[in-house]
Amino acid sequence: MFLALVTGVAEGRWEELPDLYAEQTHVVHPFDPLRGPALRSRDELRAHFTPTGTGPALDRRATNITIHETTDPEVVIAEFEYQGTADGKPFTQPGIFVLRVRDGEIVSSRDYFDHVTGAAVRGRLDDLVAAVKARG
Numbered sequence: 001m002f003l004a005l006v007t008g009v010a011e012g013r014w015e016e017l018p019d020l021y022a023e024q025t026h027v028v029h030p031f032d033p034l035r036g037p038a039l040r041s042r043d044e045l046r047a048h049f050t051p052t053g054t055g056p057a058l059d060r061r062a063t064n065i066t067i068h069e070t071t072d073p074e075v076v077i078a079e080f081e082y083q084g085t086a087d088g089k090p091f092t093q094p095g096i097f098v099l100r101v102r103d104g105e106i107v108s109s110r111d112y113f114d115h116v117t118g119a120a121v122r123g124r125l126d127d128l129v130a131a132v133k134a135r136g
Contacts, residue, residue, distance in 0.1 A: 006062040018045040022105040060084030
């Protein structure tokens with residue numbers, strides 16, 4: 001499931017990604033500087049994964065993958081990096097996913113990303129800083 005998720009994101013298979021999740025799920029991004037709400041359903045994930053059509057052309061792949069064994073057979077902890085280019089400029093964005101998979105579907109996920117790098121790669125760093133400042 002983890003590999004399907006990170007590969008799907010890297011390859012931009014946005015329509016397929018919501019189907020990796022249970023109908024009712026709980027996905028959070030604890031390092032999101034804007035503290036977005038949890039995504040709790042496939043419909044919310046579908047909206048989350050819908051491309052905006054703005055930003056640079058991204059070419060990326062998941063690399064440096066380390067999957068950690070846990071004592072809970074439903075839990076997957078994986079460290080990785082997205083490496084690639086944005087409009088030809090190289091970038092590396094580290095991440096860690098803590099997934100709970102049940103009956104072949106992701107029922108919960110904590111996605112830890114470097115949101116600052118993500119915003120910079122997409123040319124949205126100034127927007128992110130302004131939004132954080134506006135929140136106080």
